[in-house]
Amino acid sequence: MTDQSARVLIVEDEAHMRTFLSTTLTHNGYSTIEASTGARALSAIRGGRVNLVLLDLGLPDVDGAEVTSIIREASAAPIIVISARDQQSVKIDLLDRGANDYVTKPFDADELLARIRVALRVAPPANGRDAVPVFSVGELRVDLPRRLVHLGGKEIHLTPTEFDMLTILVEQAGRVVGHREMLRRVWGPDSVKETQYLRVFMRQLRFKLEPEPAQPRYLVTVAGVGYRLRTDS
Numbered sequence: 001m002t003d004q005s006a007r008v009l010i011v012e013d014e015a016h017m018r019t020f021l022s023t024t025l026t027h028n029g030y031s032t033i034e035a036s037t038g039a040r041a042l043s044a045i046r047g048g049r050v051n052l053v054l055l056d057l058g059l060p061d062v063d064g065a066e067v068t069s070i071i072r073e074a075s076a077a078p079i080i081v082i083s084a085r086d087q088q089s090v091k092i093d094l095l096d097r098g099a100n101d102y103v104t105k106p107f108d109a110d111e112l113l114a115r116i117r118v119a120l121r122v123a124p125p126a127n128g129r130d131a132v133p134v135f136s137v138g139e140l141r142v143d144l145p146r147r148l149v150h151l152g153g154k155e156i157h158l159t160p161t162e163f164d165m166l167t168i169l170v171e172q173a174g175r176v177v178g179h180r181e182m183l184r185r186v187w188g189p190d191s192v193k194e195t196q197y198l199r200v201f202m203r204q205l206r207f208k209l210e211p212e213p214a215q216p217r218y219l220v221t222v223a224g225v226g227y228r229l230r231t232d233s
Helices: 015-027 038-047 064-074 088-097 109-122 160-171 179-187 195-209
Strands: 007-011 031-035 052-056 079-083 101-104 135-137 140-143 148-151 176-178 219-222 226-229
Touching: 007 015, 007 038, 015 031, 015 109, 031 038, 038 052, 038 064, 052 064, 052 109, 064 079, 064 088, 079 109, 088 101, 101 109, 109 179, 148 195, 160 179, 160 195, 160 226, 176 179, 179 195, 179 226, 195 219
Parallel strands: 007 031, 007 052, 052 079, 079 101
Antiparallel strands: 135 140, 140 148, 176 226, 219 226
């Protein structure tokens, strides 16, 4: 996806901030939709093509955390939360609910644009075109465009973050994905040293996808470097 084809939904109740974000994005080749409430944001998600969501938490009708969960159920579009709330517990909760990144106000516009580019690089196409083919190895089957995973014919539920990690491994199947690359693409450039994120989510992925998580068949660790998805069973 090119920047020029991406459509960004801006969910922000403060008019001056919506204007600032819309102007910044438009000048950098994006098209935008604006929503001042959670209800309008959900209507926009369900009513048209949205490639990425910029979401403020302090909305007048519905808390942004709840909006995150609802958007994630309805769409695979990346969600970047923009908020003045800087508590670590809040950030973790939003990531668990399906947000892809978290930017604390005040922020630098160039950094936000960089985070948007990262999120769009790993996002599935909004209209399903040019999608990556279904990946299969052994009993594992990953349908990236539909965000579905099956193991031995049984559908496996993954959290948005787990699926994003698996997506990156599928895209580079057979090759090693370094720790820093995985962290940057899933959690953003400020998280490239947070290797504990990888350990936690990789353990969860293996528990769900590996017949014997302690002896992984598919998700291989390359000590001190990163992870590799095997292409042979």
